[in-house]
Amino acid sequence: MAAPPKQTTILDARAFDRTLRRMADEIVELNNGTEGLVIVGIQRRGVQLAARIVSSIAEREKIEVPQGALDITLYRDDLQTVGPRPVVGQTRIPVDIDGHHVVIVDDVLYTGRTIRAALDELADFGRPRRIALAVLIDRGGRELPIQPDIVGKRISAEATQRVDVMVEDIDGRDAAVIAEREAVT
Amino acid sequence: MTPSLGKDLLGLERLSGDQIKLILDTAEPFKEISERAIKKVPTLRGATIVNLFFEASTRTRVSFEFAEKRLSADTVNVAASGSSVSKGETLVDTARNLEAMRIDMVVIRHGASGAAQFLADRIESNVINAGDGTHEHPTQGLLDLLTLRDHFGRLDGIKVCIVGDVMHSRVARSNIWGLTKMGAQVGVCGPRSLLPNAIDEMGVTVFNRVEEAIEWADALNILRLQLERMTAGYIPSLREYNRVFGVSRERLERAHRDVLILHPGPMNRGVEIDSDVADGPFSVILEQVTNGVAVRMAVLYLLSGGKPELAESAKRGGGER
Numbered sequence: 001m002a003a004p005p006k007q008t009t010i011l012d013a014r015a016f017d018r019t020l021r022r023m024a025d026e027i028v029e030l031n032n033g034t035e036g037l038v039i040v041g042i043q044r045r046g047v048q049l050a051a052r053i054v055s056s057i058a059e060r061e062k063i064e065v066p067q068g069a070l071d072i073t074l075y076r077d078d079l080q081t082v083g084p085r086p087v088v089g090q091t092r093i094p095v096d097i098d099g100h101h102v103v104i105v106d107d108v109l110y111t112g113r114t115i116r117a118a119l120d121e122l123a124d125f126g127r128p129r130r131i132a133l134a135v136l137i138d139r140g141g142r143e144l145p146i147q148p149d150i151v152g153k154r155i156s157a158e159a160t161q162r163v164d165v166m167v168e169d170i171d172g173r174d175a176a177v178i179a180e181r182e183a184v185t
Numbered sequence: 186m187t188p189s190l191g192k193d194l195l196g197l198e199r200l201s202g203d204q205i206k207l208i209l210d211t212a213e214p215f216k217e218i219s220e221r222a223i224k225k226v227p228t229l230r231g232a233t234i235v236n237l238f239f240e241a242s243t244r245t246r247v248s249f250e251f252a253e254k255r256l257s258a259d260t261v262n263v264a265a266s267g268s269s270v271s272k273g274e275t276l277v278d279t280a281r282n283l284e285a286m287r288i289d290m291v292v293i294r295h296g297a298s299g300a301a302q303f304l305a306d307r308i309e310s311n312v313i314n315a316g317d318g319t320h321e322h323p324t325q326g327l328l329d330l331l332t333l334r335d336h337f338g339r340l341d342g343i344k345v346c347i348v349g350d351v352m353h354s355r356v357a358r359s360n361i362w363g364l365t366k367m368g369a370q371v372g373v374c375g376p377r378s379l380l381p382n383a384i385d386e387m388g389v390t391v392f393n394r395v396e397e398a399i400e401w402a403d404a405l406n407i408l409r410l411q412l413e414r415m416t417a418g419y420i421p422s423l424r425e426y427n428r429v430f431g432v433s434r435e436r437l438e439r440a441h442r443d444v445l446i447l448h449p450g451p452m453n454r455g456v457e458i459d460s461d462v463a464d465g466p467f468s469v470i471l472e473q474v475t476n477g478v479a480v481r482m483a484v485l486y487l488l489s490g491g492k493p494e495l496a497e498s499a500k501r502g503g504g505e506r
Binding site for chain 1: 189210211213214215217218221222223225226227228231256486487489490
């Protein structure tokens with residue numbers, strides 16, 4: 001480990017939790033209830049966030065909505081140019097999504113390319129009634145015409161900066177931070 | 186740093202334990218793709234793969250073809266009979282001609298040991314060995330490893346006995362090398378005439394009686410007995426072989442615990458394996474076939490790697506941050 005990188009916290013643990021709860025409420029509101037709702041997280045941290053949203057909905061609505069996981073690696077548009085093959089994670093869509101309202105959950109929305117891949121992948125599983133997008137951080141910088149329906153926090157980050165979301169289950173703490181790219185190893 | 190496989194997959198002897206683990210771990214998420222309504226991902230779109238089969242094969246060729254198609258590659262099958270190979274063209278000329286048509290990968294099965302290596306040294310495309318002579322059949326070895334790992338949750342420390350014609354079996358060699366690298370204990374059992382002379386140097390336990398092998402093993406990998414071995418004088422008769430080395434239900438029931446049953450196919454029922462074992466509760470023979478597609482998808486995906494000089498730019502754009 002080199003010198004500690006210069007980081008600015010966007011969300012601390014408490015704000016993180018509060019934001020996810022609000023997003024869960026907004027998802028239920030957008031869907032007019034929990035009927036037909038499916039929450040799908042994008043590997044890896046989107047899956048953790050999706051699980052938190054599902055349990056938050058369960059607390060309030062007393063109902064467990066189906067949740068899935070999507071790994072978009074095999075649908076990336078830059079596979080022809082990347083070097084060693086990226087690690088492929090598990091995809092798990094537990095219900096037939098035909099006619100359902102699928103909410104994609106991811107940690108950071110940046111270029112929009114991940115979401116493009118996710119939309120293509122979901123189409124191979126069926127034809128949902130609607131697909132919505134919920135992200136914890138929208139950092140701007142889109143390269144495709146993709147916009148989120150539900151946003152935890154919107155910031156405007158420079159291309160030289162990176163936004164990292166950390167979750168308890170993987171990183172040992174909940175936080176969202178922004179740092180200069182060079183400073184992060 | 187994740188390990189990479191390099192340009193070709195020629196055998197398990199030269200892979201490291203980390204590389205084998207990478208393939209098995211990568212195969213895991215690929216299983217799910219074959220369960221989807223639309224069994225296809227766009228990963229190898231635009232890649233052209235030639236399946237060059239100089240020996241008859243149904244299972245392996247079909248398995249590779251499914252793996253290629255489910256990754257969206259374009260595939261061409263070339264069989265030795267009915268091609269220019271039967272007109273006397275050399276292996277290298279065949280491959281160079283194919284390469285001149287801008288292909289990306291070759292899957293080769295050939296009767297000569299070392300054919301895949303020979304080809305890999307001479308063409309730019311990725312080469313995958315789908316069985317070369319009595320040398321190796323790496324994707325079969327890998328799918329056996331994956332099936333075993335699925336059932337035992339690990340490979341380290343498990344005991345696997347390979348039963349039958351080990352000498353002529355490329356499946357046996359790939360299994361022995363793959364399993365020992367992953368920390369499994371390997372036994373072999375068969376008529377002395379069908380065990381290689383150098384078997385003692387391969388780090389395996391030799392069993393002369395199949396009963397002892399069953400008593401020792403957590404899993405048996407039962408090899409197909411090539412019927413031509415009898416005419417060649419390696420064994421007295423198929424009936425005698427079945428009586429001495431055949432895996433029957435009675436023999437399995439005498440063991441004190443459950444023994445998992447694998448077979449690479451095609452089976453000679455009533456020779457090396459009895460029907461009630463092949464179809465019995467401990468048989469994972471069809472799971473092996475299912476896993477074969479996932480393992481081959483994983484190998485194709487891992488070998489299809491892009492160009493190293495582009496890796497740097499990809500790091501910047503890879504993933505949303």
